[in-house]
Amino acid sequence: MxxxxxxxxxxxxxxxxxxxxxxxxxxxxxxxxxxxxxxxxxxxxxxxxxxxxxxxxxxxxxxxxxAPGGVAPNGKTAESLLLRAASEYLLRVDRVQQLVLLHTGLGQAQPLCVALDAARLPEVVGTVAGEDTVLVIAPDTRRAKMLTGRLQTAMGEGTGQDLGK
Amino acid sequence: MxxxxxxxxxxxxxxxxxxxxxxxxxxxxxxxxxxxxxxxxxxxxxxxxxxxxxxxxxxxxxxxxxAPGGVAPNGKTAESLLLRAASEYLLRVDRVQQLVLLHTGLGQAQPLCVALDAARLPEVVGTVAGEDTVLVIAPDTRRAKMLTGRLQTAMGEGTGQDLGK
DNA sequence: CGAGGGAAAGAATATTTATACAGACCGATG
DNA sequence: CATCGGTCTGTATAAATATTCTTTCCCTCG
Known part of the structure; x- marks a missing residue:
């Protein structure tokens, strides 16, 4: 010691x-x-x-x-909260046409989803949070790509894939 | 074997x-x-x-x-609830690439969707419930197939519960 | 001051868990 | 029928984790 x-x-x-x-x-x-x-x-x-x-x-x-209980970071503005949430929870971003899949650790999709909703981005039509993934529906492929890029930046480094299936 | x-x-x-x-x-x-x-x-x-x-x-x-998400005191697991819900509500299962469509009777999509979410299956990324259909997004085609098979089995097996109890 | 007790932590090791590999078993296809 | 492709599983083994044993440092009493 x-x-x-x-x-x-x-x-x-x-x-x-x-x-x-x-x-x-x-x-x-x-x-x-x-x-x-x-x-x-x-x-x-x-x-x-x-x-x-x-x-x-x-x-x-x-x-x-x-962590068993999940996490609840304190409030900032919606936008900065989203960026923070992205950098904290986001592990990977995938896109399939106009659908964007955000991968997080188990149980972290929910807080990320909340942050995303609160930010009211124009690229986001709606979201569905799973246990470790958030499905984001964008208006079209173009804006899905925008969102993808934006979130990957927030994440720090883009490890996601962009399959056009 | x-x-x-x-x-x-x-x-x-x-x-x-x-x-x-x-x-x-x-x-x-x-x-x-x-x-x-x-x-x-x-x-x-x-x-x-x-x-x-x-x-x-x-x-x-x-x-x-x-089991993630806590334990039901009455001993019913999310999984067994899902099987029960499937056998009760599920009418048909379709798959299109990584998307799975669950058809139910009118107004029954919601409860099935809740059960499906609660089960936290790894094949399920997210769900959207309509009136008589649940859209399930799987991570990929392979797991969509897995899910499809699993639900069809549950659907066929009437009373859901297993041996050994 | 000098035990004695107890928390904390490292080293070594036992135990537990994940995985690489290979074989068996369908089901679809030609 | 033979073959390919996929899933499921066991065996053997690698990897990860828990634990035993031991030492070091405070404390607190007497």
Whole structure:
């Protein structure tokens, strides 16, 4: 033990929660890298214990770690909230004609969908939130493409595909 | 493999869901014993795959497997409710590429849609319920086919519930 | 001050879970 | 019928996770 350990554990666990909500974490090793990058030098064993204490849950279709209750970030303007939600929840964007599929971690489609609705973008006619995906119906293919690009930018880097089926 | 494997998988997964809800299962080996006892000779590998498909989640304070979305106190799972809803309302299933159309009697699309959403199937990205039709968007054609088959089976099997209870 | 207790965490390891691979089994097709 | 394509599964194994054991650091008493 080198580092001081007063509120250490609590802060670390908070970081863990944050990381897990921000991106899709599928192993403790992957998580460890993130947490280390955030300045906490931890081992897998400790993470295993932390995860249990926090009550994180692993599995679902995505196989990622999830926070049980879901998340509710505090309000900003609709637009900035959407950007924030996109950067936080959005994992991938696909488009099929005028339909856009937004992929998130399990249970995160709902908050993203709410943010998207609230933003009232002209490209969005309607949305349907699944468990880990939001279906967005755009007026036409052109605007679906616009939306796709916009969200991919917000996401940070576009990993999505654009199948024209 | 000697036994026939028609709706095998679906039944087995349904049993898994039941077992997991009935008692605290903390490992696949433990689950395997229960499922075997229910008449399904199955290996850990298959359970691992089933668990992912069903969308079960492991962790939390208990470290047990959980059905996402909480547990119904009366013991009815979202899955069994869906089977019941399907057998009751579903008249026909069509598929067009990755879109699945569920036909019901007038005014019955909504309840079926609710059941479908609650089941959180991995093949279901999102749903839109009309008056007598539910549109289901699957991630791709393959899973749309899976869903189609599954629902047609449920539709044919009248009373939905399985053996072993 | 010097036990004694307890939380915290690393190292090593046991246990558990996911996966690569291959075989069996349809169903459709030519 | 032979073949191809798909799904489903078991076996063996890799990968991931939980746990045991041990040490280090505070505290709190006496």
């Amino acid at each position: 080198l580092a001081p350990q007063r509120p250490m554990k609590a802060r670390r666990q908070s970081v863990i929660l944050d990381v897990v909500q921000r991106e899709s974490i599928r192993s403790q090793e992957q998580l460890r890298r993130r947490v280390c990058a955030a300045g906490f030098d931890v081992t897998q064993a400790t993470l295993s214990r932390d995860i249990r204490e926090i009550g994180l849950v692993k599995g679902g279709a995505s196989g990622a770690y999830l | 000697l036994a026939p494997q028609r709706p095998m998988k679906a039944r087995r997964q349904s049993v898994i869901l039941d077992v997991v809800q009935r008692e605290s299962i903390r490992s696949q080996e433990q689950l395997r014993r229960r499922v075997c006892a229910a008449g399904f000779d199955v290996t850990q590998a298959t359970l691992s795959r089933d668990i992912r498909e069903i969308g079960l989640v492991k962790g939390g304070a208990s470290g047990a497997y959980l």
